[in-house]
Amino acid sequence: MNLDYSTIMPFMPAFIDGAWMTVKLSILSLAIGLLLGIAGGLCKVSESKLMRNIAFVYTWIFRGTPLLVQLFILYFGLPQLGIRLEPFEAGILGLALNTGAYCTELVRSGIQAIDKGQMEAARSLGMSKSIGMIRIIGPQASKIMIPPLVNQFITTIKNSSMVSLITIAELFRTGETIITTTFRSFEVYTIIGVIYLVINSLLMAVAHRLEKGLSAHDRV
């Protein structure tokens, strides 16, 4: 056995910087992805065929192609069309669009899981469709959606390691750099793994509390 974590201790500040970059990437792309998902999900259940088609094409493309290909098109491909994105911008955009496509399906299925009678009752009380969606369907659907959304968020956080390939110095790429000077692959990769685990555990803990809060009406 030749394990020595002490040699990489001096690199802790670098790990923390990398982890911070991963957290920033994740929070931004999850926030944008969630908004895209809500918009996309509403399009999917809309009465307008055009909206439904737009949402269909969006999810079809972004769920049907690898995230890596999407990131490479955004960062390496677009400059050819005269659109030059910073690595961070391309990374956020790619992760957000990808997450948004999956969230679209989750939001759609969450809305459709609510009894049709709920919207009918809202409408018969004079609520418009949008008020019914915000006040009646939304709160019920979001409770159902939390567990699958958390799954999706965890996937996105882990997938954020892929933006290392478009030169962003997030956690994974930081680790790679440290290995080139220390040659301590096992130690570095296990530390990276633990940091991802900590970030995701925090997310799961927050989700758990949120879910409990929204379930107030299930208590009998």
Add this chain to the structure above:
Amino acid sequence: MIEFKGVDKFFGRNHILKGVHLSIKNNEKVVIIGPSGSGKSTVLRCINRLEKIESGDILFNGQSILKQKQSQLSTEIGMVFQRFHLFPHLTVIQNVMEAPLWVKKMKKEQARELAVSLLEKVGMGDKLNSYPSQLSGGQQQRVAIARSLAMHPKLMLFDEPTSALDPELVGEVLQVIKQLAAEGMSMALVTHEMGFAREVADRIIFMDKGQIIETGTPDDLLSNPKEERTRLFLSRILH
């Protein structure tokens, strides 16, 4: 108050309402009976525009409902559903306050006062902060009636309000509806409770296969039906 002029309604290829003509006058209580699939619930659902009609017209106080805003229409027409459809994430009082707050933009204090008085009226004044899942079916339906009354409707539609209830809970809901009837509320009810229909109805309409077969006072229609189909239906449900 309500007038159907040759209303047709299709679900896909099924012709659900076939040129229906009917009218409901102010303060009148009309009960619609008929076998399942006869279109009686659809008649109610067309009145408050939960269903679109394919041809004909429906007038509410002389104006076509097709040209009126849903929000306007629904403040004048209340609906009570077979399966209650209370909002499960809201407490009893919040269920009743929801529409006054968000549709009528009523002040919170005022909406609360209104909700409390309506819930007391339907005998639910002691369950203000319960959630629907904590209530029996009969209690849920009484809350649903209060929720609907909060918009001060001129006409109430009841779509089989007791069909989803255990037999021992039917009475408490019918009691509330009878009380409303006695206060002069205009009503259209779809029900299988013939004793109740006889007691509360000014007029009973028998429907079958999307058409109105026969209309009459409870005594005429239930005791002396003229049409064979009405007789057959009544003999089946009254044994």
